[in-house]
Amino acid sequence: MATQHSRSAARFMMAPAVFLLLVWMLVPLTMTLFFSFKKYLPLRGDSMANGLEWVGFANYVRFVGSSSFWPSIQATLVIVGGVLVVTIVLGVLLAMLLDQPMWGQGIVRILVIAPFFVMPTVSALVWKNMFMDPNNGLLAYLWKAFGGTPVEWLSQAALPSLIMIVSWQWLPFATLILLTAIQSLDSEQLEAAEMDGAPVLKRFWFIILPHLSRAITIVILIQTIFLLSIFAEIFVTTGGAFGTKTLTYLIFQRVLESQNVGLGSAGGVYAIILANIVALFLMRIVGKNLDA
Amino acid sequence: MEYTARTLLGAAALSLLASTAFAETLTIATVNNGDMIRMQGLTDDFTEKTGHEVEWVTLEENVLRQRVTTDITTKGGAFDIMTIGMYETPIWGKNGWLVPLDGLSADYDVDDLLPAMRAGLSHDGTLFAAPFYGESSMIMYRTDLMEKAGLEMPDAPTWQFIREAAAAMTDRDNDINGICLRGKAGWGEGGAFITVTGNSFGARWFDEDWNAQFDQPEWAEALNFFIDMMKESGPAGYATNGFNENLSLFQQGRCGMWIDATVAASFVTNPSDSTVADKVGFALAPNSEGVDKRSNWLWAWALAIPAGTQKADAAKEFIEWATSKGYIELVAENEGWANVPPGARTSLYENPNYKDIPFAKMTLQSILAADPNNPTVKPVPYVGIQFVAIPEFAGIGTEVSQEFSAAYAGQQSVEEALAKAQALTNDAMEAAGYR
C-alpha cells in the first residue's frame, strides 16, 4: 500500500513533467487567446511594442465566415479518417501475414518498417516528384506501359493521393503494434477453434479481432494526435490546393501567408477546440479500453 | 595607365577597409536558385577581399519567404542579409525594417542599375535592396517546330496567334505539346502567370476603391481563353505545373512554346541540360488583340539588410560585392557569359561580350516593356505587375490561384472559380481594413 510518504514523494517526482507541460501549454495558449482578440497584422507595422487594437470576436467570426472554413474541417476529418482506416485495415492484414512462419522474416520486417524512419518532407518530395508527377513520374510510366493515360494524381485525386502518402508513412507503426498484439495471442485457443472447424472468417472475427481491439485503440489514439497536425506533406505536395486545405493548413495560410496573426490565432483556438472534441471522443474509447 | 591607377586605388581602399573593419561572420538567407548557388561557390573571393566570413542559409523559395518574413516582423535578427524580391522590398522598406542602401561606393555605380529594377526595389526614392538578378517574362519557342508548322513568330505576337501556333505545333503522338504554361497554385507561380495574362486581356485585380474585379468580363475572357488553349495544346496535368516542371518539359523537347521568366533562356539554351539548346527562339510576351498591355512581368531577386543587425557595414560590403560589375565579370570568367546573373545592370547589355548571347536582346526589351506603376489598361490603386504590392497580397494571391488551379483541373467551372475569388478577395481586403 502506498504510504503517505511515498504519495508525497510521487507528487514531487511528477512535478517537473507536469510543470513543464503546463508552461508549454499555458504560455502559447494564453498568447494565442490574447492575439485572437486583437488586430495583429505584422506587415502593417502592428507589434506588441506598439500595442495591439482590441477587436473583440471579429477574428472568430471572420475565420468561420470564410468559405474555406467548413471545407477545411471536412478535409481534416477525411484525411485523418482515411489514413486511420487504411493503416488499420492494411496493418491488421499485414500483421497477420507477418505472424505466419516464413523464410527471411527479419528482413521482411525491416523492409516493412522502413517508411516510418523517413522524414515527412522527404517522403512527400519523393512521392510528388518521382512517383506522382504526371509527366516524369514512375506511376505515369507504369500507366503508359499498360496503355493507360497517366493519372494527374495531385490535382485530380489530391485527397486520396495525400491519404496514400501519409498512410505509407504510418502503416509501419500500425503494423508493428498490431503484430506485437497478435504474437501475444494464445495460439492454443486458435488451434482449438481450427480443430472445431471454425471457418477462417469466423476465427478472425471472434478471436483475433477482439484480441486486437486494445492495440487498435492505441493506434487510433497515437495516430490521431499526429495526423491532426500534418503539415509538411500538404505544404510540399499541393500547397493546400484541390481541396486538401486542412484546418492546420488554413491556419498556416492565415498566419504566415496572409500575415494576419489575429485571424490565425482565432483559427488556432478553433483547432484546439476541434482537437479537444476529438480527444474527448477518443478518451471515451481509450478510457474504456485502457482501464487496466 | 588609367587602369592601373584604378586598381591601385581599389587596392588601397580595400586594404583600408580590411584594416579598419573587424572581420565579421555574416549569416545570409537565400533561395536555392542556380544563380545563388553559384554565388555561394564564389564566396571565397569575397572573404579573400574583405576578411569577412559568410554562413549560408539556403532554402527553397516558399520556406525562405516564410522564414525571413517571420524573422523581420518579429525583429528576430537571425540574418544579416536576406534575399527578397520586388514584392517584399517596398513594403518592408516602408515599415522601416530595412537598412537604406545609400552611400554606396562610386565604384559600385548605382546609376548603372536598370531603372525599372531600381525603382521596383525602392520606396520613396530610397533603394532598400540591391538586385542580384532581374527578369521579365517572354516567349521561348522551338524554331524547328515553328518552321514545321509553316508559321513565323513575329517579334510581338498576340494571344490569338499563340493559340493558333500552339494548336499547329501540337503533336500528341510524339508527345509534343504546343504550349506549356504555369497552372500551379501559389501567388508566385500560376498566380503570377494568370495575373499578367489578365493584364493583357484588360483585366485588373482591384478598381480604384480596392473592390475586387473578378466579376468583370475581362477576367472570364482571360481565364476561358487560357483554359481552352491549354486543353487544346497543353501538357497533361498542367494544373500542377510550375516553373520547374515546364522547364524540364521544354528541355526534354516536349513543348513547342513556353512563356515564362527570361532567366529560363539561359537554361533552355544550355547544351548540357537541354536537348533543344540550338533550336530556341525568343519573342515578347503576347497581348490580346487590341489590348494595349502585354503579359510580361517584372521581378528581381535582391539582397537587403534587415534593420537592427549589428553587422550592417560588413553586410553592405557583401551586397556591393555580390551585385557589382566585378561579380558579373567573375562569373563570366568562371562559367561563361551566358551564365552571369542577368537583368540587373545596364552595362551588361552594352558589354560586347554579352551582345552575342542569343537571349540578351529580348530579355532587355521585355524588361524595358514592363511598367509596374502602370500595369493594367484600366487605372488601379496599386503598384506591381504580376502581384499587388500590398502586404495582404501573398495570402490573397495564393488563395485565388488555388481556386483557379481547381478550375484548370476541371474540378469547378470558371464562373465558380471567379465567384469564389471575388468573395475571398473582398473578404480579405475587409479584414485588412481597405473596404
Add this chain to the structure above:
Amino acid sequence: MARAVTNNRKAINTGLAWLIGLLIFFPILWTFLTSFKTEAQAINDPPLFLFFDWTLENYAVVQERSDYLRFLWNSIIIAGGSTLLGIVIAVPAAWSMAFVPSRRTKDVLLWMLSTKMLPAVGVLYPIYLLFIQLGLLDTRIGLTIVLMLINLPIIVWMLYTYFREIPAEILEAARMDGASLREEILYVLTPMAVPGIASTILLNFILAWNEAFWTLNLTAANAAPLTAFIASYSSPEGLFYAKLSAASTMAIAPILILGWFSQKQLVRGLTFGAVK
C-alpha cells in the same frame, strides 16, 4: 503441440510477404538508386532500374554545396539531447503514476497527451517572440527544449505503460528489505524497465529527428539540422531528381540504419501497453 505447417504454405507466405515488403520499401529503394544516376538518366523514358552508369557525382555536388556533417551533427545533438532530457524528466513522473496512482492519474496522463494537439503553426509567433526574448533563436539548446516538450507526453505515456507491467510485489519486497526510494528506482525498477526505456528512447529519437516545423522555423545557420538541409534541395530551378535523391538519401540514411540495427529493441517495446 506445434501446428503442422506444410512447406507449401510457408512458401506462399514467404512469397506474399516479400512481395508486399518490397512494394512498401520500393520508394526508398528507388530514391537510393536514382541518387546514383545522372539527371538525364533520372527522368529517362523508360525508367532505368539497375543498368545505368553508376555515379557518385550527385553526392559530391551536394556535399560541396552544403556542409552535410554539420547538419548531421546538429540533428544528432538535438534529437539525442531532447530524448535524453525527456527521459530524465519522464522516468520519475511515470514511476509515480504507475506505482502511486491516484484518482487523477489517468486524467493527468490524457491531459498530457492532449497538449500534443495544439497546432504548431498557430503558436509560431508566440514561440518565436519568446525565443527572441530568451536568446534561444538558432541555438541547439532552444530546439532541444522544444522537441523535448513536444515529445514528453509520449515518453511519459510509454514509460507508464512499461512500469505498470512490472509486478508491484517485487517493489514491495525491495521496500521490505529496506531499499530507499532512490535505490528502488535505480536498482530494482530500472533494470526491469530497460527494454521499455530503450524502445522509448528509439521512438522519440526518430520523432525528434523527423520533426520539420520547429526545426526549420527556429533555426538559421548555427543549429539547422537535416530537415533544413533537405529544404535547400526541394524545388530548385529545374527538376533535379538525382540531386534531390542524393540529398534525401543522406538525410534519411543515418536514422534508417539506426532503426534497422535496433529494430528488435524498438519492436519489443513498442506496445504502448497494447499487450496484456
